[in-house]
Amino acid sequence: MNFNQINIELNNERLTLKPITQNDRTFINEVFQDKDIKHYYIVPKEAQQDYRRLVDYWLNDNKNGAGTCWIIYENATNIFSRNKPCGFIAFEFRDTLKNARISYAILPKFRTKGIATLGSELIITKLKEQNVLTIEADIDQDNLSSEKVVEKLGFTANKGHALVDPEMLRDGEIRLRALWKKHLVEINTTILNNQLALDTSNEKIVPLLNQLVTEIESKGQQPKLMLRYFYLLGRIKFNEKNYEEARSLFGGCNMTVGNDEFPDTHLYFYWLGRINEAEESIELAVSCYEQANEKFNIDSTDVSKNDIEVALKKLQ
Template identity: 55%
Template sequence: MNFQPLQEISTDKLILKKISEEHRQFISDLFQDPDIRKYYIVPKEAQQDYRQLVNYWFLDISKGAGYAWVIYKKGTGLFSGDKPCGFFAFEFRDSLKNARISYALAPKYRKQGIITSIAEIIIDKLKELGIQTIEADIDKDNVNSEKIIQKLGFVTDKRSAMIDPEMMRDGDIRFRYLWRKDLFDYSSLEFYVVREDDFSKLFAPDTNFRVWEEEVSDGPSFGFMNSFRKPTGRYHFLFQGNTTEAVVGLSSNTTSTYNVPWELVREEIAGTKRFMVFTGWGDAISGGNQQFEGHEIGISSNIIYNIILNLKKHNPNRFSDNTIKNIIGLEKFQI
């Protein structure tokens, strides 16, 4: 990956300079702040001498596994030089598509929007490099950092706290949350991605679920006499319920409600997510609503998997193992 465009980044008030040997003492001085020592995860080898933390960043940069900068606040006068005030870093986790950011700022420079401004720039740069997700590992008590991450659009599940053994100090177990931001542009897909907070509107208690076996003709039709049809062993899955055009991305209309069937056609991976793609039925001849005909929506695969398992549990005859494994679009589903 080409890190050349990342070496020095400048704004009206700030400069990001690639970490170098001359920054060792600054990093050591920065970690004299108790909050930084408390919240920033440092490898054991560097906890006795924080200058050694620079070695880890050097190694990441040399291997193309991450990058680090010292943040400078630009001087405002003739005799006022640029002042180092913190650092910002990222490292790849699991793949080159997922980066985890970290940062620290000296106390006198906090609450000035510095980290927010820098993070927005770096996230845009990482997106240009093809990064699809950004993570941030935040201590549950680090309220200020949590506010920054939330403002940047990161989300987390606070039911899933992490405990890092290296953060156990004097018997104090510290809980952390992994915050994530998805950089993939889902609006560019051929189907509309249904928002998670709209799932309950699509799958209401009165939603109807159907499955039926596909049949094909064994020959040509003659007038009103159709040839015999035979089953193929493949099944179609459909759900039908009330929705609005806004829920499925047709318009911003949230008031007019329509009863629409949605048939599963395929599973598709986009970014870091899996979607079950459904196509709408809207045959106007049979009284349907034509705007939904052929309109495709994507729903998180996990949601559909859970629905299928629930249907199997409560209606095992209709949703048998054999039926489920032969449903079109569910080929990758594991019973």
């Protein structure tokens, strides 16, 4: 990665994004006079009493290649007008140089004009060019306008898995946030969408698993690919009557769904029910089938609503 190729001026027809400098302190302080920005934007503790110190925070990240910030300007419409500063957009690497978290703030009079979306697109394109694999956005669950922005950009979130800031708890404030994600690697969705009947043999599943492994070797361990990998492997182990390993794999799928941006689905509960039924743990099997029925997701087509109801009826 060449960080110097990221921390540069960025442009499109409507906007110019300029890397932050010491001269932007007054503007940053002005931005944080807005009550919504002050409420929703997560500010490091050392800058909470003086928002101008955020500039030091971003410049330090810049120096260490850990992230940066741009001032967003709306381009002048004619030769007699000037570019207008309308907010800022920043990012920082999280855990790895392959994962970046973005944040932004737009002054009230410039909102609802698509500026946050257009500015984010510029940043995301630049990060993708430098082989960043995922982009995150940490958003309060009542911040509906920001949710609309990231949805438009193709981010998804598991809103049932809320984040709570310990610092906020200490201050007596409860803020529930969701972590939105966008994966920048294009995945062969055909590999993810191959439908398997309940009685599909290992002879048919193994070639699908091998195709998936090839995609993982090419595109990296993307969550969607890994989720399908563990699911197919769980089906193989179930067919082999290796129920202990199958249970571990389907349980791992459920954990991945809970911790990432994927919606709840019935598939894994159904197969945990099948395992418990095969081991004659009838009460556990019924409980799993009931959860599968409750979490039924029409997009997960391997197991139908009728399949779950038939399994339940047989045991009740």
